[in-house]
Amino acid sequence: MILLLLKRIGFMLFTMVVVSIILFLLLETGLTGDPATRVLGNFASDEQKEMWRDQHGYNQPTVVRYAKWLGNFATGNLGTSIRYKGPVKEVLLPRLWNTAILGFWTFAIMIPLSLILGVLSGMKEGSMLDRTISVFGILTTSVPEFASAVFFSALFVFGLKWLPGTSSMIGGFEFKQLILPAMVLVVYDFGYVARMTRASMAEVMTSQYIRSAVLKGLPYRRVILKHALRNALIAPFTVIMLQINWLLSGVIVVEFFFAYKGFGALLLEASLNNDIALLEACAMVAVVVAVSSQTIADIGYTFLNPRIRFS
Amino acid sequence: MATQSTTQMPSVGYGAAILRAIKSFGLLRESWVGMIGVFLVLFWVIVAIFAPLIAQFDPNASIQPFAKPGAVAASGSTFWLGTDHMGRDILSRLVWGSRTVLFYAPIATFSAYTVGILMGLMAGYRGGLVDDILSRISDIILSFPVLVLYIIVIATIGASGINIVIAITFASSPGIMRIVRGLVLDLRNRDYVAAAQTRGETDWRIMLFEILPNARGPLIVDACLRLGYVIITIGVLGFLGLGLPPPDPDWGGMVNETRQMAMVFPHMTLFPCIAISSLILGFNLLADGLREISLRD
Numbered sequence: 103m104i105l106l107l108l109k110r111i112g113f114m115l116f117t118m119v120v121v122s123i124i125l126f127l128l129l130e131t132g133l134t135g136d137p138a139t140r141v142l143g144n145f146a147s148d149e150q151k152e153m154w155r156d157q158h159g160y161n162q163p164t165v166v167r168y169a170k171w172l173g174n175f176a177t178g179n180l181g182t183s184i185r186y187k188g189p190v191k192e193v194l195l196p197r198l199w200n201t202a203i204l205g206f207w208t209f210a211i212m213i214p215l216s217l218i219l220g221v222l223s224g225m226k227e228g229s230m231l232d233r234t235i236s237v238f239g240i241l242t243t244s245v246p247e248f249a250s251a252v253f254f255s256a257l258f259v260f261g262l263k264w265l266p267g268t269s270s271m272i273g274g275f276e277f278k279q280l281i282l283p284a285m286v287l288v289v290y291d292f293g294y295v296a297r298m299t300r301a302s303m304a305e306v307m308t309s310q311y312i313r314s315a316v317l318k319g320l321p322y323r324r325v326i327l328k329h330a331l332r333n334a335l336i337a338p339f340t341v342i343m344l345q346i347n348w349l350l351s352g353v354i355v356v357e358f359f360f361a362y363k364g365f366g367a368l369l370l371e372a373s374l375n376n377d378i379a380l381l382e383a384c385a386m387v388a389v390v391v392a393v394s395s396q397t398i399a400d401i402g403y404t405f406l407n408p409r410i411r412f413s
Numbered sequence: 414m415a416t417q418s419t420t421q422m423p424s425v426g427y428g429a430a431i432l433r434a435i436k437s438f439g440l441l442r443e444s445w446v447g448m449i450g451v452f453l454v455l456f457w458v459i460v461a462i463f464a465p466l467i468a469q470f471d472p473n474a475s476i477q478p479f480a481k482p483g484a485v486a487a488s489g490s491t492f493w494l495g496t497d498h499m500g501r502d503i504l505s506r507l508v509w510g511s512r513t514v515l516f517y518a519p520i521a522t523f524s525a526y527t528v529g530i531l532m533g534l535m536a537g538y539r540g541g542l543v544d545d546i547l548s549r550i551s552d553i554i555l556s557f558p559v560l561v562l563y564i565i566v567i568a569t570i571g572a573s574g575i576n577i578v579i580a581i582t583f584a585s586s587p588g589i590m591r592i593v594r595g596l597v598l599d600l601r602n603r604d605y606v607a608a609a610q611t612r613g614e615t616d617w618r619i620m621l622f623e624i625l626p627n628a629r630g631p632l633i634v635d636a637c638l639r640l641g642y643v644i645i646t647i648g649v650l651g652f653l654g655l656g657l658p659p660p661d662p663d664w665g666g667m668v669n670e671t672r673q674m675a676m677v678f679p680h681m682t683l684f685p686c687i688a689i690s691s692l693i694l695g696f697n698l699l700a701d702g703l704r705e706i707s708l709r710d
Contacts, residue, residue, distance in 0.1 A: 125565070247649070248668055248669075252672065253686065348558070350561060351558045354561070373567075385561055392557065
């Protein structure tokens with residue numbers, strides 16, 4: 103168990119280092135175009151570029167620069183954002199907090215919804231309810247986030263005039279503005295989690311011990327709640343943890359659409375404005391969050407599954 | 414005897430495999446979900462092929478801005494879906510845009526599959542160090558949130574059709590590799606592989622002509638799902654302003670350009686969204702139908 107833990111954490115650190123090398127190579131070296139041109143624009147003169155390179159230490163050997171860059175990152179010195187004219191950290195942290203709020207509400211709605219639908223359709227595979235839920239799930243996952251954002255806006259903002267169309271929270275935090283972004287994310291994602299839950303539930307329902315439980319005359323309700331659910335919900339735990347990775351992609355679209363001041367919109371802005379320091383920091387944060395959630399998913403799965411835990 | 418052996422031996426090569434694939438598409442008639450998928454996909458394929466005949470206007474020509482759906486142009490033709498803020502006919506842009514999507518999405522998927530299949534075959538069949546290295550590489554790429562990966566790749570190499578194909582190949586081939594690897598690990602111990610090895614066939618011949626045709630079932634289903642997903646990706650990139658450069662029509666880009674005016678002119682934004690959603694739905698329903706049929710055998 104401890105060995106597995108160390109192995110997972112080791113792999114997590116290894117991934118982060120490799121990703122940092124890739125990021126560095128892509129954004130900080132001449133591999134994909136001159137960084138000086140990227141920052142100063144196409145019309146900067148050669149002298150200006152040379153001066154900029156000199157000032158920012160771009161004339162040192164690549165390995166030295168990478169070591170310095172990584173050292174700065176590890177000690178929390180994330181550099182300066184060109185667009186926001188200030189330390190990246192100060193720009194990044196409030197944005198991350200906003201996205202955490204959005205993510206929390208998305209998961210708070212999505213998890214119960216998808217688990218209930220998944221269990222209901224997995225209980226009786228092939229039933230009318232099962233088919234309906236699965237086709238409904240395919241339907242909602244087929245609509246890209248930006249399209250469902252358009253549809254919901256048309257309905258709830260322009261049609262019924264119930265909800266505000268943007269979520270920039272200019273006048274302070276307002277829960278009403280969070281509803282549409284969270285709704286779009288939930289609708290796109292619950293189908294997948296429900297399908298995974300259904301598969302897990304369906305598998306458990308065909309197992310020997312459920313058959314015995316039914317045959318010895320236990321009430322159906324009890325079989326489901328006491329016997330089936332315990333095992334059926336182990337796999338969805340991993341799936342839900344892995345959805346954090348997906349959420350990091352989803353928030354980019356949704357925050358851009360609703361002008362929500364979150365992490366995803368910041369990352370997009372950084373890439374559109376060639377704000378390299380900010381883009382690097384955002385990308386690293388995204389990878390750290392994604393890799394840690396995968397590690398937690400793995401460890402949690404091992405912990406929840408007694409067959410692995412006790413072997 | 415000869416006819417029996419073709420049905421019993423699964424490893425007769427691609428001719429029979431393609432024949433069976435066509436037959437299983439015929440089976441789709443039994444799944445109404447799959448039929449709706451086929452209908453939606455075929456609809457857009459036909460629209461894309463006959464785009465010059467269906468579209469009555471030049472998709473990039475500025476004719477009459479802010480026309481409502483059904484308005485009649487000076488030339489006598491009708492703007493069935495209205496025009497956008499630059500006076501371009503939305504129906505014509507949708508029709509030509511279907512060409513863009515149905516051109517790049519299959520190319521990107523095919524390219525991702527080529528790389529993913531080769532990696533998966535090598536990792537699964539050779540095993541050992543090759544497997545370890547390829548698996549670690551794909552673990553690392555897959556640990557990225559997809560869209561973050563696309564944004565970084567596009568931000569560094571620039572937005573263009575070919576770069577979108579490269580980015581999608583880079584991001585999706587590891588997932589395909591995992592599936593292929595899993596299938597190969599199961600198939601490589603079959604008798605017909607052992608027979609081919611005894612015949613002295615080369616590794617690549619065995620991988621491509623013995624193993625791969627027998628792994629096609631799950632791969633076809635996955636390819637349909639992935640095509641839908643690639644269309645989402647192309648749409649999202651267009652929507653974020655990282656897609657194909659304007660002015661050529663691109664569904665995601667159309668949504669981005671007109672969404673600020675959606676309150677007054679909802680038709681500009683709604684129709685491209687309906688178009689892209691229906692095409693993706695088509696591929697997903699098709700995949701579901703195929704899966705249902707493959708489970709039945």
